[in-house]
Amino acid sequence: MINKFKPKSEFSKNVLTLMTGTTIAQAIPIAISPILTRIYTPEDFGVFALFVAITAILGSIANGRYELAIMLPRKDENAINIFALGFIITCFISLILLILVIVFNDYFTMLLGNKEISFWLYFIPITVFFIGLFNILNYFNNRKKNYKDLRNATILKSLVLAIVQLSIGFIKQGVDGLISGQILSNMFANIKLLKNILKNKVLISKISKIKIVALGKKYSRFPRYNLISSLSNILTLQLPFILIPKIFNISVSGHFSLAQKLIDLPSSLIANSISQVFFQEISENRKNKKNSMPLLKTTIKKLFIIALPISIFIYIFAPYLFEIIFGKDWLISGEIAKYLSLIFLIKFIVSPISISLVVYEELKILANWQYCYLMTSICFFTIAFYMQFNLDTFLICYVIISYIVYLVYLYIIIKIISRIGI
Structure with missing residues (x-):
């Protein structure tokens, strides 16, 4: 049994x-x-x-x-x-x-x-x-x-x-x-x-x-093409914790940090595990000249099925759960988590399969996307700073921008694997 x-x-x-x-x-x-x-x-x-x-x-x-x-x-x-x-x-x-x-x-x-x-x-x-x-x-x-x-x-x-x-x-x-x-x-x-x-x-x-x-x-193509692009990518992901204290204050950054940490838990729990094994499998496919498109489609489908209910649950219940579990001082974190749950959905699907570009050595394409993401983020934070966005406006715009850049990323990955996925 x-x-x-x-x-x-x-x-x-x-x-x-x-x-x-x-x-x-x-x-x-x-x-x-x-x-x-x-x-x-x-x-x-x-x-x-x-x-x-x-x-x-x-x-x-x-x-x-x-x-x-x-x-x-x-x-x-x-x-x-x-x-x-x-x-x-x-x-x-x-x-x-x-x-x-x-x-x-x-x-x-x-x-x-x-x-x-x-x-x-x-x-x-x-x-x-x-x-x-x-x-x-x-x-x-x-x-x-x-x-x-x-x-x-x-x-x-x-x-x-x-x-x-x-x-x-x-x-x-x-x-x-x-x-x-x-x-x-x-x-x-x-x-x-x-x-x-x-x-x-x-x-x-x-x-x-x-x-x-x-x-x-x-x-040498890895440091040549991937070093600066990787730096751009991680800088983009960490920009909120560096610039939110300047746009709002260090306390809001702390609230954002807790919300982001808990939203990222499903990614650490599931997506990263799938990504590591996906990396190993797709690397083997390339060595053996095997078509990777079926593996990619299956992985995307699994990620979506897992992510959707999690995203919906967080969006509905986060504001209440944060106050109950972490105390009244952390109510703002729950409101922030509500918005971040929307970003979680698209990132959960795209991030684990992005390693495909490394395996097939499409490092220039990966770099260009990461540069664009960084510049978009810098522009957004600059505008938010000078226009003195309130927190709700900031978070709504943050969600919209994240979806645009990650949907473009997903399209690029699918096109490359469908073209040279052997």
């Missing part, structure tokens, strides 16, 4: 493995969120969102985007040398950031307009290093289909985050616990995944300077 409910395809089994870990990992912050919102203020969450935004932006380019190439070589020997190249680049970028923070801390603090972030700027280099290391570890473990280890690392990361944020939050006021938890959780997740590589002494012995240089040149 139990066997009837077990997933039959390898794709479904792998998705389920990752989803199981992500479900447990996401259940932990959900469980502690009502406590966090009572020991930390919206202003604390605003400063935390600013720190996360900065490290996410810099972390996205910490490997020079070579982590994306780890999945592509047929031989693991080449993949481990690409891993080594990504690690070297991460160390170099982190060192440069440390020097910049030490020399220009006051200037960066003034530019960001928040004195409380000054001390935590010194921790940005090490956080970026951990993010960069996690990126290459994640892709290498994905290549080796170590889905159980990826699941366990995700759970460990969430556990450490919860323990640190709660422990420090009860001891002292301020943003310290939120940021400390973020840093330490990344460190422990890396240790977990790093063991899979360190135990393979034979594979590590294959790392050589000559191969690193050769593979760096072979896959």
Whole structure:
């Protein structure tokens, strides 16, 4: 009887493995969120969102985007040398950031307009290093289909985050616990995944300077075409947490941060798991010269069926649930979540399949879309700032713009796969 409910395809089994870990990992912050919102203020969450935004932006380019190439070589020997190249680049970028923070801390603090972030700027280099290391570890473990280890690392990361944020939050006021938890959780997740590589002494012995240089040149299109575009993409996603404090205030940014965090939970829970397995499957299709259009259609259909009821539920009930669960101080977050649920629908469908452009090396097209998205977002935030939009007007326009750019993105992906999807 139990066997009837077990997933039959390898794709479904792998998705389920990752989803199981992500479900447990996401259940932990959900469980502690009502406590966090009572020991930390919206202003604390605003400063935390600013720190996360900065490290996410810099972390996205910490490997020079070579982590994306780890999945592509047929031989693991080449993949481990690409891993080594990504690690070297991460160390170099982190060192440069440390020097910049030490020399220009006051200037960066003034530019960001928040004195409380000054001390935590010194921790940005090490956080970026951990993010960069996690990126290459994640892709290498994905290549080796170590889905159980990826699941366990995700759970460990969430556990450490919860323990640190709660422990420090009860001891002292301020943003310290939120940021400390973020840093330490990344460190422990890396240790977990790093063991899979360190135990393979034979594979590590294959790392050589000559191969690193050769593979760096072979896959140079990734930093050449994807580095700036990826930076543009993550900058676009993090712009709200950098610019909302200037348009409104740090408190509104904290409300937006909580709403966005909870809206993103289904994506972390389901879409990211589907995306990782989709990446592996479509990479195999290309290596074997197999048509990927059926896989793309099936994945889009599954994503839509999952996302629609979630979006409707959040839109209807978010304003009430936020006040009940997180307290009256967080009612604004519930109103913001109502609008973000609409954006969630289209992003949930498009984001997981966007990796198709990387697999088929259509990096120029991907870059152009990301540049357009960034410029559109900058124009929108600039207009919102100078025209002094109220929060409702801001959110309505934000939804409209998001749908336009993501529907264009979906059209591009479908056209490319239908044209060269083998």
